[in-house]
Amino acid sequence: MKGFLLSFRSEFYKSRKTAGFWGAVILPLVISILAFLAFFTKSEKFAMAPAMTLWVQFSAVSLSSMGSLLLPMFTIFIAYSVNNVEHKADTWKTIFSLPISRWAVYSAKYFYALFLIFLCLTLFVVFTIAFGNFLSVLKPELKFNEYHMEAEIAQVYFKLFLSALGILSIQFLLSLLWSDFLKPMGLGFVATITGVILASNNWQYAYLFPYSHPIGALKTMIKTNKGKANDLVIDVFTQDVYVSVVISVVVFVLGYYIVQRRSVK
Template structure:
């Protein structure tokens, strides 16, 4: 356990000043500022919407693009960046020469990748909520304060996090296998586009493709919310694509360990 904690701390210190870490903070902040500015400047066009609808429109401006494209691309970049430090500096031999089990080193890297994803999505939810509160102070006519959206917003982002674990595990494995950026990025981008197409076409087996899971999760949320118009916005956290995403993450995590265990460092 001590080896795992030391490896996890090492990952943080190695990446804290890199784009891999900074993107998890700056991207949610930048997007929230831009969307908030748009709502502020066009508040007079939205005063007739209910408070519930305002929150749905405001958060939907982020969630739609995030689930279909932005989140998979961010995961692809962050997963590659975490292992690229070792590839670039040829540090695998140094890492494995330490008196720390390979299992601890590998699992710490994977957990850190999960942490970056969780941090990014948590900040998205936090910044969206904070932006709505600030907009309500600046433009009370938007009525953001008339509906409590915090619980729904964080639950929604939790579902997106669970839906993205399959993509993260696959891209993490790709970044272990290849040192160059083009292979994991190219394959990841191709699979993301393929996932968007199959999800939009409504293919009944689209859930078997991990790159469709964030988009399918959003579609599942919207379907449940629209079917409960007269109730508060409720949806199931665990759905078919979430279970499949977690299964893919588990299997791929084990495969990645065997890749690391058998890696030659000579």
């Protein structure tokens, strides 16, 4: 455990000035500001909408972007950037020669990438709620303060987080084994486009393809015939989420055995 914590802390110090780390902060901030400006400048267009509808429309600006392309591509980039630090400095042999188990190094890198994705999606929740309530102060006609959707927004982003786990495990392993940019990023991009096409066309087996999971998670997020008629009930643990978690665990364990038996340059 001590080796894992040391490795995890080392990942933070190595990446705190990289695009991967700051992207996890800037991406949700920029998209949330754009949504804020859109509602602020066109407040008269939304003034007559009920409070719940306002929250749905406001949060949908960020969710529609993250669920289609941004989340898969961000996950791919994070997986690459965490391992690229070692590829770029050519320090893999040095790291694995330290008196820290290879398991601790491997798992710390993976969970640090996981942490960055979790941080990004958590900030989306925080900024969405904060900017929505701020709008009700600046524009009283936008009655965001009359309805509370904090729990539902958090559940949706948690579901998106779970839906990205399969992609992360696959891309993490690819970017660890391949030092160049084009192979893991190129394959990830092609797989993402394929996943979007499969999910958008409602292919019945799209839930088996990890890169379809983010958009699939949004399409299956509303639980039917549950709760009051004027409430949203989020269905977090759907079929696509379960498959994503299973794939992430299987590939994570498989990746460790591959790394353990292979000389990583």
